Each structure stands twice: as C-alpha cells, then as structure tokens.
Amino acid sequence: xxxxxxxxxxxxxxxxxxxxxxxxxxxxxxxxxxxxxxxxxxxxxxxxxxxxxxxxxxxxxxxxxxxxxxxxxxxxxxxxxxxxxxxxxxxxxxxxxxxxxxxxxxxxxxxxxxxxxxxxxxxxxxxxxxxxxxxxxxxxxxxxxxxxxxxxxxxxxxxxxxxxxxxxxxxxxxxxxxxxxxxxxxxxxxxxxxxxxxxxxxxxxxxxxxxxxxxxxxxxxxxxxxxxxxxxxxxxxxxxxxxxxxxxxxxxxxxxxxx
Numbered sequence: 001x002x003x004x005x006x007x008x009x010x011x012x013x014x015x016x017x018x019x020x021x022x023x024x025x026x027x028x029x030x031x032x033x034x035x036x037x038x039x040x041x042x043x044x045x046x047x048x049x050x051x052x053x054x055x056x057x058x059x060x061x062x063x064x065x066x067x068x069x070x071x072x073x074x075x076x077x078x079x080x081x082x083x084x085x086x087x088x089x090x091x092x093x094x095x096x097x098x099x100x101x102x103x104x105x106x107x108x109x110x111x112x113x114x115x116x117x118x119x120x121x122x123x124x125x126x127x128x129x130x131x132x133x134x135x136x137x138x139x140x141x142x143x144x145x146x147x148x149x150x151x152x153x154x155x156x157x158x159x160x161x162x163x164x165x166x167x168x169x170x171x172x173x174x175x176x177x178x179x180x181x182x183x184x185x186x187x188x189x190x191x192x193x194x195x196x197x198x199x200x201x202x203x204x205x206x207x208x209x210x211x212x213x214x215x216x217x218x219x220x221x222x223x224x225x226x227x228x229x230x231x232x233x234x235x236x237x238x239x240x241x242x243x244x245x246x247x248x249x250x251x252x253x254x255x256x257x258x259x
Contacts, residue, residue, distance in 0.1 A: 005032035006039050007056075013049040013199040014192065015042075019111075022057030028064050028110045033081070036088035043095055046258060049199040049206075051095065052191055053118060054102040055111075060127065063109020085110070086142045093117035093143075093214075096207030098198045102191040103127045104184065108166060113140065116147040119210060121177065122191050124184040128166035129177065150217065152176055202240040203258040 007018040017039065019026040043051055055061055092099060092114075101107075101115040103123040112129050115121050123129070131140050139145065140161070148157040156175050160167065172178040182190050198206065208231040216224055235241055239259040247254035 002031075004035060005029070006035045008039065008042060010048060012196060013047065014052065014195045015048045015050070016052045016054065016192075017043075019053070019055045019061050022055075022059070025059035025062035025106065026055040026057070026111065027062045028085075028114075033085050036085060037091075040088045040091040040095075043092065046203070049097055049203050049258075050195040051092075051097065051099040052102055052195050053099070053114065054188065054191075055104050055107075057105075059105040059111075060101070060103045060107040061109075061111025061114065062106060063111045063132070082141060089114060089117045089142050096210060097203065098195070098206060098210065100191055100195055102187050103129065103169075103178070104187055106166060108132055109140070109144070110142055113142040113144040113147070116143060116151060120179050120194075122180045122182055122187065122194075123169040123172065123178045124187045125169055125181055126184050127169045127172075127178075129169075129172050130163065130166035131161050132164065132166070134164055200253075200256065202235075202238075202244065202254075202256040204238055204240060205235055208235065 003020060005020050007020045009016045009018075019028075019032070021027060021029065021032060042048075098120065099118045100120045100122060101118040103115060103121060105124065105127055107115055107127065107129045108131060112131065115129075131144065133140055133144075140148070145157070145161075148160065151157075152160065152175055160175060160177070167175070169178055169181045173181050180190075212224070212227055212231060215227070219227070240254075240256045243256060244254045
C-alpha cells in the first residue's frame, strides 16, 4: 500500500488534515475518496476540538481527478460513488467543532467544495479558487452549487461560476468566500494560532453555536429563538459553564474540559 492520501496529525486538541497527493496537485482520486469516510469518523473524536485542512506542496486541491470521470460509469454506480463523497463532506460540515481551511494554493472543483464545508477559510496570497467543471462538460457537485449560493448569495455565486476561471485570494475575499488573506509563509502558523485559540474555548458552546448559525438562514425567527433557548438550557447545566462563571469571578482564564 502507498502513503495515505489524507494525513492526520493531532496536537493539543487540534487535528491537521493534509491532502497528500502533491504530484497531482492533491487531486481527489479514487484512493483519496475512499479515505474520506474513515477520516470523518476520526474527526468526530471528542478529544479533537478544532480541525484544519490544508494541502501538501503547492496546491490545496485541483479537484476531482480527471481519470475518475474517464471511466465508463453505469449511471447508478456513479451516483453511489458521488453520494459517498458528498456524505463524507456533509459529515465534516456537521462536526460540532470549528473546521478551518488553510488554502495554500489552487482550490478548484471538489477541492473548493471541501473548503465550503469548513467554517473558516484562510488563504495564502498566492491561492486561487473557482470552478472549471464546464471544461469537462460537468457542473459543481458535492455541494459546490448549493453551498456556494448559501454562502455568497445567488448573484455572486453565478458571477464566480460563470467566469469559468479561478480568482485570486483578494477577489475571493471581496466576494466573501475567504475570511483572511495571509502571506504564504505565514499561512499555517496563523491558521494554527487561530485553531489553538479556539481549542481553548468551551467545546459544547462552540459546537452548539455552530449548529445554530448553520441553520439560522433556513428557519423563521420564532424557531431560531426557540432553538437558541434550548441550546442555552443545555449549556447551563455543563461543568464548562460553571467553570466559566468561577473563572470570571476569580479574574482568571477558564480551563474548559468539554464536560
């Protein structure tokens, strides 16, 4: 067996996932696709408080491997394969912990789609993002259209897609696709600094806040208020809430355990 396509390193509660196919610009080939479901399982570990995705070499990910689309697929079989990767991406998006994409180079197709499942997207100044599926007579899959519209709004999502080319990090920031633009040599250090800062926060509070924020655009105000009240009533009974109150009274930083 060759080297894993998805490298996982966990340190002080922060998991770093490196897409590891640099000679093909981290294209998501069949081998990498097969590793995503197990990765989603491992990232659900409560000991992991924050997740960082990045790419090996000079790219984040060039998207789906062209060889994957050259096969003479049976339609039903292709959908099954497609649903498997989409499901893994959805599980990553649903993780009740912050997930950050450190976009170190080009991110297109399924590579960009992976970043859309992340809560925060930090990009090197040299990064470029966008969709080029039209060159293969295809469309963005795995949430590439749906998540893009929810994130940017319909007008900006159409603008990005119909350009048919990659945009630079500054333009992606202007569109609202990227949260921070960082010098390439500082990208991972700054991303990890933010990840470790988040890892010190109360995991339950971060996780429930993420779920509420992800659903806010899809529910009416009354439903949103009820969900917020339910989440608050759960957190009120946690050890971390009590620790936060004690730390506030003692004028010290809280030590959250996730309990």
